[in-house]
Each structure stands twice: as C-alpha cells, then as structure tokens.
Amino acid sequence: MIKPNARLVYVAGPYTHGDVELNVIEAKRCGAAIMQSGHAPYIPHLNHHFHAEFPQDCEDWFTVQLVILRRCDIVFRIPGYSPGADREVQEALRCDLPVFFTEQELLAALEAEDLTDGVRVA
Secondary structure, three states: OOOOOEEEEEEOOOOOOOOHHHHHHHHHHHHHHHHHHHOOOOOOHHHHHHHHHHHOOOHHHHHHHHHHHHOOOOOEEOOOOOHHHHHHEEEEHOOOOOEOOOOOHHHHHHHOOOOOOOEEOO
C-alpha cells in the first residue's frame, strides 16, 4: 500500500549501454521494490515504448527527464555504466536532492523516513 506521505523516487540507471531490455527490466524491479516500501517510483526507462512509437532527440528526452527529476524527493542510482544517469545524479546534487547508490540503503532510509544518509555533495 502506498503511504499517504509517500516520497517520489527517481530511478536513474543504465538504459542504452548494455542490453536495453534487461536495463528496463532492472529499473522496473527497482521501482517495484520502492512501491513495496510504500513509496512512488518514477522510472524514466518506461518511456522506452513511447520513444519507439514517437522518436524524439535524445537530448530532448533527457531535458524532459530533468524536469521530472527536479520534482522528485529522492534519486536512486542503479549501479552500472551510464553517462546519462551520471548527469541525472549531478543534477540531483545541484538541486540538493538526496541520492542513494544501493537499494538496501534507499529502502532503509525510506522505512526510517530519514533521508539524511543520502549523498548531497558531489
């Protein structure tokens, strides 16, 4: 059940590097774990099918994602090589959003309702 005070968690991670389908599946798995904890994930990887039907320039997609990221409460960075996710982390830090790099730390912070352990300095 989603909590009344649910946090909006931006899920940043590899998309085009490696196997795109596996990257999307991993992002969805992370989103499901966030939902199980009672919070709301935003998973930019889910635009995969949108882009397949209505292709847009990569930088336009990235700009849209940054608009959404700025409205989130937290960023979770899935491990793996991703220049785009690294740029998202830099934007989160610029906006003073907490960034978590392990699922375990993220879920523990969400459970404790304590986001002070998230990285806030680049």
